Amino acid sequence: MRFFIRRVAFYIVTAWAAVTLNFFIPRMMPGDPVQALIARYQGQISVDAVNSLRKLFGMDAHESLWQQYIDYWVKLFHGNLGVSLQSFPTPVSQIISQSLPWTIGLVGLATIIAFVVGTVIGIILGWRRGTKWDALIPITTFFSSVPYFWIGLMAIAIFATVLQWFPQGGSYSVDSLPGLNWAFMSSVFYYGFLPALTIVLSSMAGWILGMRNMMVTVSSEDYVTVAHAKGLRESVVMFRYASRNAILPQISGFALSLGFVVSGTLVMEQVFNYQGIGYRLLQATNNHDYPLMQGIFLVITLSVLIANVVADIIYAFLDPRTRKEG
Template identity: 60%
Template sequence: MRFFLRRAAFYLFTAWAAITINFFLPRMMKGDPVSAYLQKNQGTISPEAIESLRTLFGVDTDASLLRQYIDYWGLMFAGDLGRSFSKGLAPVADVIAVALPWTIGLVGIATIIGFFVGTSLGTIIGWRRGSRADALVPIATFFSTVPYFWMGLIAIALLSSTLGWFPASHAYSKGARPGLTLEFVADVIEHGALPALTIVLASLGGWILGMRNMMITVLDEDYVTVAQAKGLSPRRVMVSYAARNAVLPQLSSFALSLGFIVGGTLVMELVFSYPGLGKLLLDATTAKDYPLIQGLFLVITLAVLAANILADVAYAALDPRTRQTEA
């Protein structure tokens, strides 16, 4: 219990610091969202409407910075992240809610598949070190070193334009009506297969290499030798003794990769013209849409914190020594 309380206190403080920085950072930048909005709508807004906009965007010059900070927390707890002027003054939470499922659905699933496939292959390659299975390591590492945009373009040219196996872009066919129907779901899966494949190939080398190296290190430990001396089956020794301890460092990397799912997909979404948070962040930055940028940074920060919390819980469950040391 002491372990979980200490970790909870740490993450609460981290969340407070991140949200506070997220509040002050846009206010330290040159200009403000109202000025950027007025540049796009010159001569169409009255002075009274300008003051209303300043209140709406949380940059009311009549209110103190402390008052704005308190109001910011109150609005955030109410689910109000402001208004996006580049999206017709639509609520920021609604704009993010539209793009978030596409990013999580594609990149999240691809990242999980890459982790489990890479970790499983790394376990087998490390267990059978010195065998022909080692040839997979340089092959997978090569795909990891290729720039992602180049790999995406090659995949489009080969698998889409030449062979016609997958659509080249977008999340679903033009003219399709979104809905929970088998036809639409199949269309989404077909369009997401190619970018998901490139994500898995790009990440596979790191997972394989990391797990293989940890397996080689763990196999020299005394508890593995004792388990083999007891006559346990090779499969049980590999999974329950070697892999269980070797996978621990992988969990930290996996947590970080999960956290950056919501913000680290910009290149993929540009190459495949895929809707998501990465493309939305680029559009918001180009339009100087500070409320939307602020909301996206908040979502990315909370996603990273949530992923690290899950990693800590999994780490403590797999390795009791962690709980004892923290306690």
């Protein structure tokens, strides 16, 4: 119990530090978001509205920095992340809620597929080392070392430009009406196939190599030798004895990768013009939309922290040695 209490306390402090940094960093960046908004809507927003806009964005000159910090926390507890500059007056929470499902659906599903397939292949490669299966190792090493945006560009060049099997970018066809209907869902799957394939190919290689190396390590352990001596089938020894212990680092890594799903793959979404959270973050950066950047960073940070908590809990249950007091 003390282990879990210490971990929860650590992550609470980490979350407070992340939120605090998220408050101060935009205020230390060069530029004035209010003046940028007025310049963008030149002639449409009165200069007299500067004070009202500053208060709206939590930068009231008549309030101390400490009071702004307190107000920021109060807004967070009410789910208020501010108002976007580039989509003024749309709330930041609305933009994030519209973009987040696209990223979670695409990157999340691709991450799960890559983990499952990569782990199974890694188990086989590690168990059958020294056989013809080792021919797959150079291939996996190649994909793990190549930047995933390069794989995306090659996928577009081959499957979209030359073969014309898939579209070059976008999230769904402009001819389909968004909703829970077959035409729209099939369009989403069709447009998301190449981005998902890019993520699976680039991340699966890491899971394969990681699992293979762990399988090679545990194959010489005493409990594996005893299982062989009992006359158990090879498949039973491989999956119930060797892989069960070798998969522990994979589980914790998988939990962390799920936390990073929320951040999306910025370059991939940019390459495929996919309307996920990474693409929104890039737009916010280019347009100096500090409130939107602030909101996206906060969501990403909290998601990673939650994933760390889940990873610690899962690992503690799988391996009781981690719960021992130092």
